Amino acid sequence: MIKGKAIKYGNNIDTDVIIPARYLNTSDPKELAAHCMEDLDPEFKNKARPGDIIVAGTNFGCGSSREHAPIAIKASGISCIIAETFARIFYRNAINIGLPIMECPEAARDIKDGDQVAVDLTTGEITNLTTGRTYKAAPFPQFMQELIEAGGLVEYVKERMGAQG
Amino acid sequence: MRTIIIPATQRIYLEAMREGLLEIFVEAGAVVSTPTCGPCLGGHMGILAKGERAVATTNRNFVGRMGHVDSEVYLASPAVAAASAITGKISSPEEVVR
Numbered sequence: 001m002i003k004g005k006a007i008k009y010g011n012n013i014d015t016d017v018i019i020p021a022r023y024l025n026t027s028d029p030k031e032l033a034a035h036c037m038e039d040l041d042p043e044f045k046n047k048a049r050p051g052d053i054i055v056a057g058t059n060f061g062c063g064s065s066r067e068h069a070p071i072a073i074k075a076s077g078i079s080c081i082i083a084e085t086f087a088r089i090f091y092r093n094a095i096n097i098g099l100p101i102m103e104c105p106e107a108a109r110d111i112k113d114g115d116q117v118a119v120d121l122t123t124g125e126i127t128n129l130t131t132g133r134t135y136k137a138a139p140f141p142q143f144m145q146e147l148i149e150a151g152g153l154v155e156y157v158k159e160r161m162g163a164q165g
Numbered sequence: 166m167r168t169i170i171i172p173a174t175q176r177i178y179l180e181a182m183r184e185g186l187l188e189i190f191v192e193a194g195a196v197v198s199t200p201t202c203g204p205c206l207g208g209h210m211g212i213l214a215k216g217e218r219a220v221a222t223t224n225r226n227f228v229g230r231m232g233h234v235d236s237e238v239y240l241a242s243p244a245v246a247a248a249s250a251i252t253g254k255i256s257s258p259e260e261v262v263r
Contacts, residue, residue: 014227014228015227016206016227016229016230017227017229020207021207021208021230022207022208022212022229022232024206024208025208039228039229039234040228063227064206064225
């Protein structure tokens with residue numbers, strides 16, 4: 001179970017504002033987190049607390065493919081992203097680096113900035129603890145849950161190769 | 166104003182050289198680069214400062230994409246970009262073709 005404060009953004013949040021290209025000369029998660037969202041919301045790095053949840057509209061993560069984008073968000077302490085829809089490359093990049101994301105249009109529209117939110121990744125249930133309302137997102141398929149729990153694709157593959165001896 | 170020519174591939178680069186296009190661009194005051202991402206993702210080579218505007222023939226346009234967050238990108242065809250490089254404002258090729 002994930003719990004945190006909602007940080008709300010609009011539609012079409014692109015990878016260039018999630019982590020501007022001028023910082024892509026590093027893949028150090030801490031360094032990327034220091035610049036996460038800065039062209040859209042310079043206050044993000046100060047207000048994001050460990051466990052917080054980004055809630056956004058449609059097409060989150062559109063634009064250039066860069067795994068730095070979900071890495072920057074994850075390293076900022078964000079525990080989950082709830083959006084109406086995700087851009088497909090960002091969606092899979094997030095899974096591959098072990099950042100939970102949920103598509104749930106009702107929750108994404110309803111939840112307000114600052115609400116306390118709980119997410120159950122196994123069942124796909126989202127609860128707005130501030131209003132008491134619950135929502136249902138499609139849970140991840142089993143293999144994706146395992147991948148996120150392992151901490152991403154690289155760790156997942158390492159585990160599997162280790163298991164094979 | 167600066168005009169930066171970036172051939173998309175080595176093949177296009179060589180073709181442009183053989184056709185004499187690069188000589189025309191350089192004589193007109195343009196800068197010619199080897200194929201590279203260049204300023205398209207705001208990394209290097211002519212990125213935009215605050216308040217600068219680019220007419221670009223690339224395919225992405227987001228806030229801060231090609232440099233400063235307060236710069237502007239206008240995506241255009243090569244013909245419109247070339248015409249705009251001559252006039253200094255966004256222009257139709259018809260304005261410069263004799």
